[in-house]
Each structure stands twice: as C-alpha cells, then as structure tokens.
Amino acid sequence: MWRCSFYPRPEQTLEEAQSDEAVEQQLQSVVPRQERYRVLHKRSYRIHQRVADSYRRGRMLLAGDAAHLNSPSGGMGMNGGLHDAFNLTEKLIRVLGGADDRLLDLYVRQRRPIAIEHVIAQADRNRRRMRETDPERRRSELRDLQRTAGDPELARRYLLNSAMITGLRQAAAVS
Numbered sequence: 001m002w003r004c005s006f007y008p009r010p011e012q013t014l015e016e017a018q019s020d021e022a023v024e025q026q027l028q029s030v031v032p033r034q035e036r037y038r039v040l041h042k043r044s045y046r047i048h049q050r051v052a053d054s055y056r057r058g059r060m061l062l063a064g065d066a067a068h069l070n071s072p073s074g075g076m077g078m079n080g081g082l083h084d085a086f087n088l089t090e091k092l093i094r095v096l097g098g099a100d101d102r103l104l105d106l107y108v109r110q111r112r113p114i115a116i117e118h119v120i121a122q123a124d125r126n127r128r129r130m131r132e133t134d135p136e137r138r139r140s141e142l143r144d145l146q147r148t149a150g151d152p153e154l155a156r157r158y159l160l161n162s163a164m165i166t167g168l169r170q171a172a173a174v175s
C-alpha cells in the first residue's frame with residue numbers, strides 16, 4: 001500500500017483533480033500498468049507555512065499545529081508538535097508546583113525559533129526539491145544528496161537535522 005501526493009494541474013479544480021479518472025491518470029503517469037489502481041482513500045489538504053507571532057498570552061499557550069504549520073514534506077509537523085508538548089509539559093508541571101510562571105516564556109524562547117529556523121525552513125527546502133522540474137537542477141540536487149550520503153560527517157549532520165535532534169539541542173541551550 002502506498003501513499004501518493006499530487007498537486008492539481010493548473011487547469012483543474014480541486015474536485016476535478018480528485019475524480020476517479022484524474023487520480024487514475026496521475027497514478028498511471030508515475031507507474032504505468034495494465035490494470036487500474038485500487039484507491040482506498042483520497043483527500044485534499046492545503047499547504048501552509050506560518051508561525052504564530054507568540055506562543056503565549058497569559059494563561060493561553062500554543063503548541064503543535066496551532067503554533068506552526070508547514071509543508072508535510074519531511075514529516076516534521078507532528079514531530080515538532082510533540083517536541084513542543086514535551087518541553088511545555090515539563091514547565092507546566094513546575095509552575096503548577098509553585099515555580100514562577102515566567103518559566104512559560106522560556107518555552108516560547110526555546111521552541112518558537114526552532115519552528116522558524118528548522119521545521120519551516122527544512123520542510124520548505126524538501127518541498128522545493130520535490131517540485132523542481134528542471135532536469136539539470138534535479139541532477140544537481142541528487143548529486144548533493146549523494147555527496148552528503150557518501151561523507152560520514154556530512155551524513156551525520158544531515159541526519160541530526162532531519163531527525164530534529166539539532167533543534168532539540170539548540171532549544172535546550174536557550175535560557
């Protein structure tokens with residue numbers, strides 16, 4: 001079973017793009033085959049790229065998609081939200097135990113820059129790479145990825161970034 005993402009063609013409405021025939025054509029254009037594809041589920045989603053101006057107003061706090069929205073390319077949205085939740089929960093417990101509630105501002109200082117500098121930026125890079133149609137630029141992107149994969153130090157840095165560990169370490173360093 002595969003999950004496929006397609007952009008509607010410029011001349012198509014969303015409804016047309018989701019018709020059985022249009023979906024079949026898109027799938028056949030990727031992997032042509034004799035029989036029709038069996039599509040179990042389809043739905044549309046809009047790609048956003050934004051971060052709330054603040055994650056805190058008094059007793060109200062934002063985390064996850066309520067705080068930041070990005071392209072799903074790279075699988076960082078939910079993971080970023082989980083990191084928010086872990087960070088915030090630890091501070092909420094301390095505030096409920098009597099700590100100064102300015103501790104909650106530390107959550108904002110630690111997590112908001114990560115959404116901007118890591119999650120949104122990386123998701124946007126991934127999305128642009130996937131949408132590139134110029135064959136030469138696609139080859140160049142692929143060569144860059146191969147160079148990264150072939151160099152242990154570069155590969156390690158790339159994995160720390162894409163696994164969002166760099167972001168966690170950066171947040172932990174903010175006081």
Ligand SMILES: Cc1cc2nc3c(=O)[nH]c(=O)nc-3n(C[C@H](O)[C@H](O)[C@H](O)COP(=O)(O)OP(=O)(O)OC[C@H]3O[C@@H](n4cnc5c(N)ncnc54)[C@H](O)[C@@H]3O)c2cc1C
Nearest residue numbers: 045046063064065066071072074075076077078079080081
């Ligand atoms: C196609 C696609 C693929 C994705 N793939 C990945 C992936 O591979 N990896 C990854 O990390 N992320 C991925 N994401 C992103 C991920 O789905 C979201 O980041 C994540 O679901 C956000 O979780 P959340 O709890 O912050 O928000 P939501 O999942 O939006 O949860 C908010 C909840 O609040 C409820 N709600 C809203 N208003 C009210 C109200 N007034 N009262 C009570 N309840 C309310 C909603 O019904 C909803 O259940 C993908 C997203 C898309 C669209």
